[in-house]
Structure formats: C-alpha cells, structure tokens
Amino acid sequence: MRRRGLCAPLVTGPRVLFLDHTAALGGAELCLLDVAAHLRDRAVVALMADGPFRARLDERGVRTVVLEEAASLQRVKRESRMPGPGAVSAVLGTARAVARLGKDYDLLYANSQKAFIVACVSAVFARKPVLWHLHDILDPDVFSRINIGIDVLLANHVATRVIANSQATANALRARGGARARVDVVYNGVDAAVYDAVTDAEALAVRASLGLGSAPVLGLFGRIAPWKGQDVAIRAMALLSDRPEVQLVIVGDALFGEESYAAEMRALAAELGLGARVHFLGFRSDVPVLMRAVDVLVHTSTAPEPFGRVIAEGMLAGRPVIATAGGGASEIVTAGETAWQIQPRDPAALASAIREVLANPARARAVAAAGRADALARFTLGVTLPQTERAIEQAVRA
Numbered sequence: 366m367r368r369r370g371l372c373a374p375l376v377t378g379p380r381v382l383f384l385d386h387t388a389a390l391g392g393a394e395l396c397l398l399d400v401a402a403h404l405r406d407r408a409v410v411a412l413m414a415d416g417p418f419r420a421r422l423d424e425r426g427v428r429t430v431v432l433e434e435a436a437s438l439q440r441v442k443r444e445s446r447m448p449g450p451g452a453v454s455a456v457l458g459t460a461r462a463v464a465r466l467g468k469d470y471d472l473l474y475a476n477s478q479k480a481f482i483v484a485c486v487s488a489v490f491a492r493k494p495v496l497w498h499l500h501d502i503l504d505p506d507v508f509s510r511i512n513i514g515i516d517v518l519l520a521n522h523v524a525t526r527v528i529a530n531s532q533a534t535a536n537a538l539r540a541r542g543g544a545r546a547r548v549d550v551v552y553n554g555v556d557a558a559v560y561d562a563v564t565d566a567e568a569l570a571v572r573a574s575l576g577l578g579s580a581p582v583l584g585l586f587g588r589i590a591p592w593k594g595q596d597v598a599i600r601a602m603a604l605l606s607d608r609p610e611v612q613l614v615i616v617g618d619a620l621f622g623e624e625s626y627a628a629e630m631r632a633l634a635a636e637l638g639l640g641a642r643v644h645f646l647g648f649r650s651d652v653p654v655l656m657r658a659v660d661v662l663v664h665t666s667t668a669p670e671p672f673g674r675v676i677a678e679g680m681l682a683g684r685p686v687i688a689t690a691g692g693g694a695s696e697i698v699t700a701g702e703t704a705w706q707i708q709p710r711d712p713a714a715l716a717s718a719i720r721e722v723l724a725n726p727a728r729a730r731a732v733a734a735a736g737r738a739d740a741l742a743r744f745t746l747g748v749t750l751p752q753t754e755r756a757i758e759q760a761v762r763a
Contacts, residue, residue: 377407378404378407378754378757378758379407379471379472379757379758379761380407380408380469380470380471380472381404381407381408381470381471381472381474381757382408382409382411382463382466382467382470382472382473382474382493383397383400383401383408383409383410383411383474383476384410384411384413384463384473384474384475384476384480384483384484385397385410385411385412385413385418385475385476385477385480386412386413386414386435386438386477386478386479386480386483387412387413387414387416387418387477388412388414388415388416388417388418388419388431389416389417389418389620389621390417390418390421391588391620392500392553392672392674393476393477393498393500394418394421394476395553395674396476396498396500396530396553396554396674397410397476397498398418398421398422398425398427399554399556399746399750400750400753401422401425401427402422402425402426402427403746403750403754404754405425405426405427405428408427408428408470409427409428409429409430409466409470410422410427410428410429410430411429411430411431411432411463411466412429412430412431412432413431413432413435413436413438413459413479413480413483414431414435414436415431419431430466432459432462432463434455434458434459434461434462435455435458435459435462435483436455438452438455438456438459438479438483456482456483456486457486459483460483460484460486460487460489460490461487461490463483463484463487463491464487464490464491467487467491467493468491470493471493471494471761472493472494472495472496472757472760472761473487473488473491473493473494473495473496474495474496474498474757475495475496475497475498476498476500477500478501478508478512478516481495481497481516481519481524482515482516482519484497485519485523485524488523494525494526494760494761494763495523495524495525495760496524496525496526496527496528496756496757496760497519497520497524497526497527497528498527498528498530499520499527499528499529499530499534499535499538500530500534500671500672501534501671502533502534502537502669502671502692503516503517503537503538503541504537504668504669506668507668513541514542516538516541516543517538517541517542517543517546520538520543520545520546521542521543521544521545521546522545524546524547525547525760525761525763526547526548526549526756526759526760526763527543527546527547527548527549528548528549528550528551528753528756529548529549529550529551530550530551530552530553530671530672530693531550531552531670531671531672531673531692531693531696532550532693532696533669533670533671533691533692533693533695533696534550534671534672534692534693535548535550547763549752549755549756549759551749551752551753551756552672552677552693552696552697552743552744552748552749553672553674553677553744553749554744554745554746554747554748554749554750555674555677555678555681555740555744555745555746556745556746557681557740557741557745557746559653560653560656560657560678560681560682560683562653563653563654563657563682567654567657568654568657568658569658571651571654571655571658572658575614575644575646577612577614577644577658580610580611580612581608581610581611581612581660581661581723582611582612582613582614582658582659582660582661583598583602583611583612583613583614583659583660583661583662583663583719584613584614584616584655584656584658584659584661584662584663584679584684585598585613585614585615585616585617585662585663585664585665586616586617586652586655586656586662586675586678586679587616587617587675588617588618588619588620588623589615589617589618589619589623589626589627589630590619590620590621590623590626591623591626591667592666592667592668593617593665593666593667594665594666594667594689594709594710595615595630595665596629596630596633597665597667597709597710597711597712597715598613598615598663598665598712598715599613599630599633599634599637599639599643600633600637600712601663601712601713601715601716601719602634602637602639602642602643602716603637603638603639603712604712604713604716605716605719605720607720608719608720608723609642611642611719611723612642612643612644613639613642613643613644613663614644614646614655614659615630615643615644615645615646616646616647616649616652616655617647617648618647618648627645630645631645652678653678653682656678656679656682656684657682657683657684659684660684660685660723661684661685661686661687661719661722661723661729662675662676662679662682662684662685662686662687663686663687663715663719664676664679664686664687664688664689664694665689665709665715666689666691666694666709667689667709667710668691668692668709669691669692669693669694670689670691670692670693670694671692671693672692672693672694672697673688673692673693673694673697676688676694676697676698676704677697677740677744679736680697680703680704680733680736680737680739680740680744681737681740681741681744681745682737683733683734683737684733685704685705685722685729685730685732685733685736686698686703686704686705686733686736687704687705687706687707687715687718687719687722688704688705688706688707689706689707689708689709690706690707690708690709691709694706697740697744698736699739701732702732702735703732703735703736703739703740704732704736705718705721705722705732
C-alpha cells in the first residue's frame with residue numbers, strides 16, 4: 366500500500382474513503398475526480414491500480430492510496446462466470462487493507478463494481494456504512510449473471526445507499542432484483558466554466574493546427590470501443606458523398622484491451638476512402654477546446670448509455686448535438702428541442718441528421734442554445750455536488 370499525505374485533516378462533515386478499481390480515465394473516474402476534489406479536506410481515494418487517474422487526483426490536491434494488495438484483482442473481468450480461489454483471496458486481502466484505512470473515515474464510497482464488492486467485505490471488518498455509486502446498466506449481455514446476482518444481493522443487504530447516474534441505471538438495478546436497495550438518482554456533473562473559458566481564438570487555433578480550416582467538422586469524443594460505435598460515424602461519413610468537405614475528428618483512445626477495434630476503425634476509414642476526412646486524434650487533454658472547435662458533436666453508442674457524459678459536455682460547450690436514443694442519453698436529451706436524436710446502429714439516420722444540422726444553421730444555433738440552457742440547469746457541478754453530499758450524509762446517518 367502506497368500512501369500520499371494521509372494525515373487526517375480537521376473536518377466539518379462525514380469523512381469519506383473513496384474506492385475505485387482502476388486508474389484509467391473513464392466517465393466514472395471523471396465523476397469521482399470532481400466529487401473527491403470537492404471533499405478533499407475530508408476524503409482520500411484508494412485505488413486498486415496506479416495510472417493517469419491517480420495523477421489527475423494529485424493535480425487536484427486529493428490524497429490517494431494505491432492498494433498493492435489488489436494487483437491480482439485486475440485479472441477478474443466483469444463478464445467472468447465464477448471467481449476462482451485467487452480472486453477470493455485477493456478480495457479478502459484488499460478488503461483488510463481498506464478496513465485498516467477505513468477506521469479513520471465515516472463512509473466507504475465504492476465507485477465501481479469491483480470496488481463495491483471489496484467495500485462490502487471491508488465493512489465486515491471496519492463496521493462502516495457503504496455507499497455504492499453505480500455507473501453501469503446491469504445488463505446480462507455485458508456482465509455475467511453471477512456478478513449481477515452478487516451486486517444485487519450486496520445492494521439490497523449491505524449497501525446503506527446507492528447513487529445511480531441515471532434513471533435508466535436505477536431501473537436496471539431494480540429490474541434485476543434490487544428493489545430493496547435505497548437508490549438516489551444523481552446525474553454526473555460537469556464543470557461548465559472550462560467550456561466558458563475557451564476563446565474563439567483558441568478554437569480557431571486548434572482547427573488550424575489540425576488542418577481543418579473552415580470546413581464543417583464533426584466531433585466524436587470518448588473511449589474507442591465497439592459499443593461506442595465509432596464505426597457508425599465512419600460509415601455515416603461515407604454516405605455524405607454530397608458533402609465531401611465535411612470532416613470527422615475522433616477524440617479518444619482504446620482502453621481495456623480494445624486496441625484491435627481501434628485498428629479496425631482506422632482500416633475501415635481507409636477502406637471507405639475517408640483517410641483524408643477522418644482524423645484520429647487519440648487521447649487529448651484539451652477536450653473543452655476541441656469541443657468548442659467542432660461544428661457538431663455526434664454520439665454513436667450502440668448500447669444504452671448509463672449516463673452519456675459526453676452529450677452533456679457537448680451541450681455545455683454550446684454545440685449542436687446528435688445523440689443516439691436509449692438509456693441515460695434519452696434522459697439528457699429532449700429530441701428536437703435540446704438536441705437531435707437517432708436510433709442506434711443507423712449510419713443512414715446519422716448522415717441524414719448531419720445534413721439537417723448543416724443545412725439549417727439558424728435552427729442548429731437555436732437547438733444548441735436550448736441544450737446549453739438545459740445542461741446548465743441540470744448537469745453542472747453546482748447542481749450535482751450538493752445532491753451527492755446529501756446522499757453521503759444520509760448514508761452515514763442511516
């Protein structure tokens with residue numbers, strides 16, 4: 366266990382030990398980053414691996430611990446049918462380490478499913494309440510039935526409270542038997558100020574640096590993975606033969622062993638003759654600038670989103686958004702009013718929506734303005750952080 370600055374500070378609210386299984390930067394980690402930074406004076410984040418997430422936490426002044434006892438847990442996948450003896454041993458060892466840390470805190474706050482299982486075992490040793498922040502739709506096509514069953518059992522009988530990142534996520538938990546769990550729906554919050562701070566000059570400069578000039582530019586942001594549907598966007602580009610000037614930037618990289626899919630996407634773009642129009646930018650730290658630099662933000666997930674953070678970000682950036690329907694995305698978007706919405710896995714529908722947005726700039730600006738106003742009212746940190754704090758306080762008092 367490697368610790369960074371763990372002297373307990375003076376606090377005025379519940380002290381929180383956050384727990385996450387990964388140090389990769391995904392939507393769940395970005396959400397936790399803001400929550401932990403907000404509570405930094407009375408919190409520490411325990412990670413089961415080291416990596417970019419820990420570095421970002423350090424930058425925000427959040428105290429961190431890397432649990433070396435958890436190294437072997439990284440080999441246990443969410444689709445695994447039955448955990449072996451090694452996994453059980455790793456959970457117990459990690460749980461004991463978390464329990465030792467937890468004695469100085471009032472709440473164990475699990476930010477992922479692996480973290481939740483460990484936290485629930487730790488609660489036996491530490492006698493602390495557990496809050497689970499559920500960022501996934503419990504779908505048997507994604508998670509093994511055994512894993513779902515364990516999650517539901519623990520949510521019903523061990524977790525003091527569950528935060529779900531959308532109504533769709535909460536409904537999926539209930540549909541799998543989680544009716545006894547006490548669930549608060551709290552949408553992910555986004556810092557609107559980082560988008561407001563981007564100047565027109567910065568947006569133009571990044572376009573120039575990418576050689577995009579004044580051509581219409583579509584932006585697709587997020588992890589490169591099959592269910593994120595980058596292939597849908599590339600195939601839609603091939604259908605825009607009447608708009609050969611349109612460019613697509615794909616921002617993000619492959620995680621969790623999905624590099625082969627990223628290579629397939631580059632090959633698909635080349636095969637369709639789009640090598641000069643589809644730009645793979647990889648991981649970027651200047652996402653707010655890039656979002657302000659594109660003309661349209663497209664979202665192409667092929668499965669229901671638990672939330673759809675990138676949609677809210679695009680709305681806060683003031684861009685017209687085309688989003689796929691389903692899951693949390695349908696809670697973020699009011700189709701035809703705050704964004705365009707299409708069915709998943711439909712390149713033709715996406716191409717048609719792109720044509721409509723580009724052909725009607727006045728309507729695109731109006732919808733983007735309505736989307737931004739709605740996102741400011743519902744998805745900013747000023748709205749969501751107090752909701753998260755209330756859930757924490759209720760979990761501690763229960």
